[in-house]
Amino acid sequence: xxxxxxxxxxxxxxxxxxxxxxxxxxxxxxxxxxxxxxxxxxxxxxxxxxxxxxxxxxxxxxxxxxxxxxxxxxxxxxxxxxxxxxxxxxxxxxxxxxxxxxxxxxxxxxxxxxxxxxxxxxxxxxxxxxxxxxxxxxxxxxxxxxxxxxxxxxxxxxxxxxxxxxxxxxxxxxxxxxxxxxxxxxxxxxxxxxxxxxxxxxxxxxxxxxxxxxxxxxxxxxxxxxxxxxxxxxxxxxxxxxxxxxxxxxxxxxxxxx
Numbered sequence: 001x002x003x004x005x006x007x008x009x010x011x012x013x014x015x016x017x018x019x020x021x022x023x024x025x026x027x028x029x030x031x032x033x034x035x036x037x038x039x040x041x042x043x044x045x046x047x048x049x050x051x052x053x054x055x056x057x058x059x060x061x062x063x064x065x066x067x068x069x070x071x072x073x074x075x076x077x078x079x080x081x082x083x084x085x086x087x088x089x090x091x092x093x094x095x096x097x098x099x100x101x102x103x104x105x106x107x108x109x110x111x112x113x114x115x116x117x118x119x120x121x122x123x124x125x126x127x128x129x130x131x132x133x134x135x136x137x138x139x140x141x142x143x144x145x146x147x148x149x150x151x152x153x154x155x156x157x158x159x160x161x162x163x164x165x166x167x168x169x170x171x172x173x174x175x176x177x178x179x180x181x182x183x184x185x186x187x188x189x190x191x192x193x194x195x196x197x198x199x200x201x202x203x204x205x206x207x208x209x210x211x212x213x214x215x216x217x218x219x220x221x222x223x224x225x226x227x228x229x230x231x232x233x234x235x236x237x238x239x240x241x242x243x244x245x246x247x248x249x250x251x252x253x254x255x256x257x258x
Contacts, residue, residue, distance in 0.1 A: 050128075050151035050175030051081050052167045055102050056121075060168065064176035074125065074141035074152050087111075093142025096123045102156055119158035126153035126167055134166040151175065 047070070051063040063081040075094050078085065086098040088111040097104045097111035103123055104113035114121035125137040127144070128151035137144060138161060146152060153167035 047148040048176050049077055049146045049148065050170070050172050051077055052151065052153040052170055052175070053081075053083065053099055054153070054155040054157070054167050055100065056156045061100065062170070062175045071145040071147050074127075074137070074144040074146055077146045077152055078141060078154070090140070093140040096125070096141060096154070099123060099154060099156070120160060121156065121158045124155050124157065124159060124164040124166075126155070127151075128153065128170070128172075132169065132171065136161065136164055136166070 047067050049065055049067070049072075051065055053061040053063075055061070061083065063083070065077055065080045067076075067080065072080075075087075075096075078096070078099070083100045084098075085096065086103065086106050087094040087096055088106045089095075095111050097106040104111050110116075112120075112122055125141055126134045127137050129135050134153060144152075149172055151170065151172050153170075155165055155167050157165040159165050
């Protein structure tokens with residue numbers, strides 16, 4: 001009687017294990033892409049800056065403006081607030097003539113129609129400092145850089161560059177929420193690590209966090225321009241998805257050789 005050759009058990013199981021590992025590794029990679037990429041795309045829209053506009057009658061308009069870029073100009077922040085604007089183009093950038101239909105209706109009238117004599121009434125431009133004080137901006141809004149967490153202000157009132165009336169006291173949290181971007185991110189990352197899972201809502205609010213300064217300036221102040229919440233997310237993803245996927249692939253290869 002002829003004996004049929006049989007393949008050792010280890011060889012018979014190898015294709016199954018290899019296919020099993022391959023399918024799971026591809027599935028895990030797909031899950032990682034579905035979780036991470038949409039969240040990062042949404043995170044790009046989560047830079048926010050505050051805007052305060054004070055009208056002549058004392059009415060105050062506050063706007064929290066989102067933007068995808070690392071920085072935008074002060075004029076772009078004002079544009080994206082949705083308030084009606086009248087501006088005059090100039091060699092050093094746009095000059096704001098009216099906001100919310102208050103001011104001078106250029107080009108029908110001069111951009112400084114209320115500043116032909118004393119008192120001079122115009123839209124003064126301000127930037128909120130880290131200590132909570134307002135600083136007058138002598139440069140036009142087209143020449144300033146607005147970053148995540150910044151607050152800018154405009155006020156229609158009489159004055160000059162030396163004695164213009166500043167906007168009322170306010171903070172970033174008053175305009176854009178109770179928690180700063182750094183606080184929200186830290187809480188979300190802590191919760192993510194403790195549960196060894198990454199939620200799309202947690203990814204949505206990340207990066208960049210706060211008013212990040214250039215790396216050399218951060219180093220001078222004893223801080224670091226690196227190590228944002230996204231770095232921690234990548235570490236979590238590596239531990240939860242990439243490492244198990246790699247282990248399955250290695251297992252399949254070892255079974256195949258065995």
